[in-house]
Amino acid sequence: MKPEQIITSIYNAVKLCITDHLTPLGYQPVHEQHHDALYNSRFIIWSNNREALRLTWDGKENWFVLEITETIPLNTLSQWEEMVVVPLDLENPTPEYHDEVVQKIIKALN
Incomplete structure (x- = not known):
């Protein structure tokens, strides 16, 4: 997979998991x-409407950031x-590693 495909795949997986987690809590x-x-x-x-969460992929630094305000x-x-x-190691193409990145981000919601 190309780096752009890896980034998009992980970003979309995290976005879907966070949306699924937050929607029942009233977030959109x-x-x-x-x-x-x-x-x-x-x-x-x-x-x-009381707080907001932001997921960012920082391509220059090669990391995902989950923030709240x-x-x-x-x-x-x-x-x-x-x-x-x-951080995301774009040299590690394994699905297991990508799943680990997703889970680290999702774990922060708990």
């Missing part, structure tokens, strides 16, 4: 952006607190 995806063609950076935000409504000055940072 409110914004998603893929804004960096060079590094494939992207993010998605979920909110329940209670600053609602969201704005450019919202203070985000890291829940977990998970």
Whole structure:
């Protein structure tokens, strides 16, 4: 798999797991952006109108970050607190490793 495919596959798996976990708690995806063609950076935000969570793939640093804020409504000055940072080794193509990355991020929700 190409690095872009690995990133997209893991990002989509995490996004689906988080959405499945948060939807019964009243959260909905409110914004998603893929804004960096060079590094494939992207993010998605979920909110329940009291707080918001953001999953970011930082392509320059090669890591996923899950963050939370209670600053609602969201704005450019919202203070985000890291829940977990998970580096991604793009040289490790095994499905087991990719599942481990997903699980590390999901575990931060508990």
